Structures are given as C-alpha cells and as structure tokens.
Amino acid sequence: DGGITQSPKYLFRKEGQNVTLSCEQNLNHDAMYWYRQDPGQGLRLIYYSQIVNDFQKGDIAEGYSVSREKKESFPLTVTSAQKNPTAFYLCASSIDRPISGNTIYFGEGSWLTVV
C-alpha cells in the first residue's frame, strides 16, 4: 500500500534524552513536513523539506532537528532542548510544494511522552 509510515506509535522520553521519530513515504512525494499537535491548539509546523538535502524551519523549530538524506525519509529528532515535548507528532507529504494547491497527506502520528 502507498502511504506515509510513522514509527514508533508511542515513545517515552526521559529528561535530558534525545529521541528520533521515523517517517517514511512511498508516494514519491518531493515535499515532507513535521507538525506538532497539542489539544485545543490545532497543528503547528516544526520543519519542512521541499527536496532532498534541503529543509527549512517552521513556526516552532526550537528544540527539534531533521534530516532529509533520502526522498522517502524525513526523521525528526526531539532534543533535550525542547522543554515541553509531550505531544502528538504528525508527518506529512505532498507531491510538490502546495503553493499551487497540492494536497498535504498525513501519517498516523506518533505520541511522545516525557517520563
């Protein structure tokens, strides 16, 4: 099946620990995104990538890092600098940048909890 796969579904982080969320897509999409979802706040953009080896900060990039070494993969690292990382994280992709109205499609999400 074509789609966006996020793993793990649930992840627990200890204080001071970095963790990495995986996102893989087999849709042959150029653009990929990471969003954070908190209750009652909708979705906020963390990072996006229009093409391999290129990525840009979104609205809430502090404490996060990404890489885009392959077209299919866009992992997100939540660093110890992110003071409030407990949230639902959503990876997404689009065939190209949505400036022309291309639809953004989402994965099933990953829950990150600080313990």
Place this chain on the structure above:
Amino acid sequence: AQSVAQPEDQVNVAEGNPLTVKCTYSVSGNPYLFWYVQYPNRGLQFLLKYITGDNLVKGSYGFEAEFNKSQTSFHLKKPSALVSDSALYFCAVRDMRRSQGNLIFGKGTKLSVKP
C-alpha cells in the same frame, strides 16, 4: 496576518440531520482552503479542497463545502449526519507567507453525532 478560525469547539447533531462545521479565513490574495478529519489517535484524512472554480466543492464521505468570498468563509456541510462522522474536523488555508505554501490550521471542531 494569515489565519483561519473555527468558531465552534464542538458541534452536536442528531443522526440523520444536516450538519455544518464553520470556518472563516483571513489571507492576502486568493485563498486555497482545505478540510481534514481526524479520528481519535489517528492522523488527518483529507476531505476536500477549494482552489478555484465552483464555490460548492464535493469531497469524500458525502461531505461538501461552500466557498463564500464576501463572507470569507468555507463551511463544511453534510445533508444527513452519521454516527460514524463523529470526529475532529480541521479547516486549513495555504500560508501565503512562505513560498512553499505550507498550511495554517484552525484549532479544530469536535463533531458529535448522536443516534
């Protein structure tokens, strides 16, 4: 400033009745508007979008939305609600600030359909 508002945190509807989930937007230039649905603990599913053309847009699962430029609205509608429509609904507008056209999301409206 680019923004999208969903004025109702929750909408309650009886099964079989028509439903409306409201969305208003504020953008410079022509808006590209989207509706997504999210079931508990899942990612977002694309329902429909308005790019240009007819003001009435038809989408998945019997949903439709009406674009009203004078009222800057893009309300989601369905003629006959199902219990299975109960979910969180997000309206989104293309962010004109960024060349890659990321989406700005509303805070979401919880739809509850009672039998």
